[in-house]
Amino acid sequence: xxxxxxxxxxxxxxxxxxxxxxxxxxxxxxxxxxxxxxxxxxxxxxxxxxxxxxxxxxxxxxxxxxxxxxxxxxxxxxxxxxxxxxxxxxxxxxxxxxxxxxxxxxxxxxxxxxxxxxxxxxxxxxxxxxxxxxxxxxxxxxxxxxxxxxxxxxxxxxxxxxxxxxxxxxxxxxxxxxxxxxxxxxxxxxxxxxxxxxxxxxxxxxxxxxxxxxxxxxxxxxxxxxxxxxxxxxxxxxxxxxxxxxxxxxxxxxxxx
Amino acid sequence: xxxxxxxxxxxxxxxxxxxxxxxxxxxxxxxxxxxxxxxxxxxxxxxxxxxxxxxxxxxxxxxxxxxxxxxxxxxxxxxxxxxxxxxxxxxxxxxxxxxxxxxxxxxxxxxxxxxxxxxxxxxxxxxxxxxxxxxxxxxxxxxxxxxxxxxxxxxxxxxxxxxxxxxxxxxxxxxxxxxxxxxxxxxxxxxxxxxxxxxxxxxxxxxxxxxxxxxxxxxxxxxxxxxxxxxxxxxxxxxxxxxxxxxxxxxxxxxxx
DNA sequence: GCAAAAGTGTTAACGGTACACCCATGT
DNA sequence: ACATGGGTGTACCGTTAACACTTTTGC
Numbered sequence: 001x002x003x004x005x006x007x008x009x010x011x012x013x014x015x016x017x018x019x020x021x022x023x024x025x026x027x028x029x030x031x032x033x034x035x036x037x038x039x040x041x042x043x044x045x046x047x048x049x050x051x052x053x054x055x056x057x058x059x060x061x062x063x064x065x066x067x068x069x070x071x072x073x074x075x076x077x078x079x080x081x082x083x084x085x086x087x088x089x090x091x092x093x094x095x096x097x098x099x100x101x102x103x104x105x106x107x108x109x110x111x112x113x114x115x116x117x118x119x120x121x122x123x124x125x126x127x128x129x130x131x132x133x134x135x136x137x138x139x140x141x142x143x144x145x146x147x148x149x150x151x152x153x154x155x156x157x158x159x160x161x162x163x164x165x166x167x168x169x170x171x172x173x174x175x176x177x178x179x180x181x182x183x184x185x186x187x188x189x190x191x192x193x194x195x196x197x198x199x200x201x202x203x204x205x206x207x208x209x210x211x212x213x214x215x216x217x218x219x220x221x222x223x224x225x226x227x228x229x230x231x232x233x234x235x236x237x238x239x240x241x242x243x244x245x246x247x248x249x250x251x252x253x254x255x256x257x
Numbered sequence: 258x259x260x261x262x263x264x265x266x267x268x269x270x271x272x273x274x275x276x277x278x279x280x281x282x283x284x285x286x287x288x289x290x291x292x293x294x295x296x297x298x299x300x301x302x303x304x305x306x307x308x309x310x311x312x313x314x315x316x317x318x319x320x321x322x323x324x325x326x327x328x329x330x331x332x333x334x335x336x337x338x339x340x341x342x343x344x345x346x347x348x349x350x351x352x353x354x355x356x357x358x359x360x361x362x363x364x365x366x367x368x369x370x371x372x373x374x375x376x377x378x379x380x381x382x383x384x385x386x387x388x389x390x391x392x393x394x395x396x397x398x399x400x401x402x403x404x405x406x407x408x409x410x411x412x413x414x415x416x417x418x419x420x421x422x423x424x425x426x427x428x429x430x431x432x433x434x435x436x437x438x439x440x441x442x443x444x445x446x447x448x449x450x451x452x453x454x455x456x457x458x459x460x461x462x463x464x465x466x467x468x469x470x471x472x473x474x475x476x477x478x479x480x481x482x483x484x485x486x487x488x489x490x491x492x493x494x495x496x497x498x499x500x501x502x503x504x505x506x507x508x509x510x511x512x513x514x
Numbered sequence: 515g516c517a518a519a520a521g522t523g524t525t526a527a528c529g530g531t532a533c534a535c536c537c538a539t540g541t
Numbered sequence: 542a543c544a545t546g547g548g549t550g551t552a553c554c555g556t557t558a559a560c561a562c563t564t565t566t567g568c
Contacts, residue, residue, distance in 0.1 A: 023282055023374075023377065024281050024282070025280055025281070025283070026282070026283065026377065060349070060377075062374065062375070063351060064351065065349055065350045065351050066347065066349025066350075066377070067349070067350075087346065087347060089344065090323065090344060090347040090379050092317070092322055092323030092324070092379070093322045093323075093324075094320060094321065094322050117280075117319065118319070120280065120283065120317075120323070122347050122349065172429075172433070176429070189547085190547085190548085191546080191547070191548095206531075206532075206533085207547080207548080207549090208532095208533085208548085208549065208550075209530075209531065209532085211548080211549080212549095212550095213529095213530090229540095230539080230540085230546090231539070231540050231541075231544090231545065231546080232538070232539050232540070232544085232545045232546040232547070233537065233538040233539055233545085233546060233547045233548075234538070234539065234547080235546085235547055235548085236547090236548085255512065256529080256530080446520085447520085447521085448519075448520070448521095463558075463559075463560085464520080464521080464522090465521085465522065465523080465559095465560085466557075466558065466559085468521080468522080469522095469523095470556095470557090486567095487519090487566085487567085488517090488518070488519080488566070488567050488568075489517080489518050489519040489520070489565070489566050489567070490518085490519060490520045490521075490564065490565035490566055491520085491565070491566070492519080492520055492521085493520090493521090513556080513557080
């Protein structure tokens with residue numbers, strides 16, 4: 001993810017386990033999306049001793065595929081094993097951000113001598129079940145937590161741009177990828193699912209039409225349960241019919257939402 | 258693109274212009290699509306003294322963005338300056354292909370000592386006007402030419418897989434990107450455009466419905482000319498209304514084709 | 515004149531959208 | 542009891558898909 005992280009890990013590796021080699025100048029950034037309440041959330045790291053935030057990221061080992069590296073990072077930050085992951089873009093401008101300013105902001109954490117050539121970063125986004133994640137900071141961060149998409153602060157590096165692009169990719173792929181299956185808990189209500197679509201698309205949806213379409217598509221199964229303990233009328237619970245969901249996505253997608 | 262190309266260019270650069278540095282292990286592969294007759298075409302290189310083919314590719318200089326590197330490769334192979342280019346995937350498996358077999362196949366061209374660490378390749382696809390391209394081989398290839406998509410032979414490296422993925426990306430983005438504007442010549446006929454869609458989507462389209470939809474969308478302007486010198490009835494010529502095209506793509510895309 | 519491709523209109527079915535009221539629950 | 546969100550049906554309209562014959566041109 002970051003040039004100095006490369007260096008840091010090299011350093012660690014040298015002292016800890018010998019010479020695990022990294023692919024030079026190549027890093028990863030992960031945009032981890034969750035859904036809760038009525039909004040999309042994203043996992044951010046807060047850097048030690050600062051008020052600065054960034055996306056979680058990492059490096060790529062020589063004997064590790066890009067996907068495996070992303071899986072490793074995701075597991076470290078979320079505790080989750082089986083994660084829905086998509087590579088969405090590789091960021092390769094020469095000056096992705098103002099390096100001098102980053103160097104100053106993080107001088108107390110990273111030895112400035114460890115900075116070197118321009119990093120190229122492969123972007124992944126992940127969809128996770130908010131309820132099952134236990135956010136876990138890395139060595140250079142003091143906390144790792146969920147942020148509402150609309151409250152995301154200015155981030156370090158070019159991470160605001162990366163987040164933008166991830167969101168754009170998510171929207172484009174919304175009709176072809178099993179987004180609901182990965183963002184929602186196993187049992188969910190129709191209004192939950194609708195709010196998820198509203199949060200991603202950024203627009204209001206008519207609940208009657210939404211329900212009609214979803215039910216007609218056959219991707220969900222209505223359970224003989226209602227959600228208890230919520231104020232107001234208890235909503236029915238549903239779960240996905242994974243096979244049917246996959247089939248519908250293959251045969252043209254869920255465009256009609 | 259290829260590990261030994263990295264080495265070769267380093268070598269060239271050393272002798273030719275000093276020490277232009279390359280980003281290590283990072284390469285580019287370009288899938289250049291054209292359209293002619295009734296089919297999609299792709300530009301392939303034939304390696305000197307062999308019957309082996311591959312996609313055109315290249316390396317990334319330290320002071321050059323990924324996009325600029327792709328633009329450079331595209332210009333070298335096609336002679337074109339302003340090309341529609343999209344990054345679609347970064348290939349990062351540890352063993353992307355059988356290196357030993359490649360090494361043998363190309364031993365007469367590349368010194369085996371020059372092979373080293375596993376390459377990671379950023380994939381771009383390009384859309385070009387078939388008529389305006391003058392294919393131009395590189396240093397290691399004896400020819401560079403168009404291949405019908407359905408006749409593409411087995412390619413070196415993992416290039417069949419890369420081509421597959423590029424085609425998949427093209428299909429996904431067909432409704433959001435100005436594909437027609439880039440693949441078709443400035444003046445084109447309605448059946449040309451229809452055949453282009455048929456070639457990309459791999460299915461037949463009803464010409465009456467197609468014409469109705471395209472005309473209603475307003476993205477093309479009918480010219481006061483017909484295409485002459487063709488057998489049979491002379492078809493009318495059209496050109497794109499670039500502004501309207503862009504507007505339609507932004508406002509939801511050309512899904513209805 | 516013949517073969518091959520271009521050009522063109524209507525209809526029926528379907529799917530999308532707009533819209534409002536009652537119900538169940540917790541407080 | 543009241544406030545809040547959940548649940549549900551209908552009607553209109555627009556879009557899509559199916560379908561076939563005539564025209565023009567080069568050979």
